[in-house]
Amino acid sequence: MSDTPSESPSPTRRHPHVVVMGVSGAGKSTIGALVAASLGVPFVDGDSLHPLTNVEKMAAGHPLDDDDRWPWLRTVGAALASAGDGGLVIACSALRRSYRDAIREEAPETVFLHLHGERDVLAHRLEGRSDHFMPASLLDSQFATLEELQDDERAVVVDVDAEVPAIVDAAVEGIGAL
Ligand SMILES: Nc1ncnc2c1ncn2[C@@H]1O[C@H](COP(=O)(O)OP(=O)(O)OP(=O)(O)O)[C@@H](O)[C@H]1O
């Protein structure tokens, strides 16, 4: 992670390729869009890349399984791979190590921004959100699936129990320091 810069394959590009990861409600869409604007790169919300069957499954209160996620993760990886010099920030839960490996396989320069939050904080935020297909009832399954970043992953972790501007500043600074 950020404290092991010697493991970085190359300096982070000026317009980086970033996956904003974390469980539902962590703020991937909210923070991701603002981080992208601050970095001067496009933003894509990975939720818009899910096959309709995935959205319907989540909306019905069922967690996705690996088979549901693989085609979506390939789409996310392809978007990053084709981003080129313009950079890209994409919101994608990327909960398991193997999911992040699959993304890196397609787009090796990808760095990860993990928006880390305690369950109770995120549950409260999800209860206040009404315009989204993802039900708050799936939060426990999201935490059960989450595998924390490992030391060899090029990544930044930011705690989301803070005001939005502070989170964005910490994220941009952390990405710049990778
Ligand atoms: N730092 C914050 N403080 C207070 N509320 C926040 C903060 N960050 C996000 N929110 C709110 O929390 C809710 C969840 O945020 P958001 O939709 O960005 O999360 P998400 O990770 O993209 O969720 P999902 O994975 O389900 O799409 C939203 O209503 C958002 O406005």
Ligand SMILES: O=C(O)[C@H](O)[C@@H](O)[C@H](O)[C@H](O)CO
């Ligand atoms: O891997 C997953 O279980 C899914 O990607 C979810 O996390 C949703 O995409 C999203 O985060 C909810 O809106």
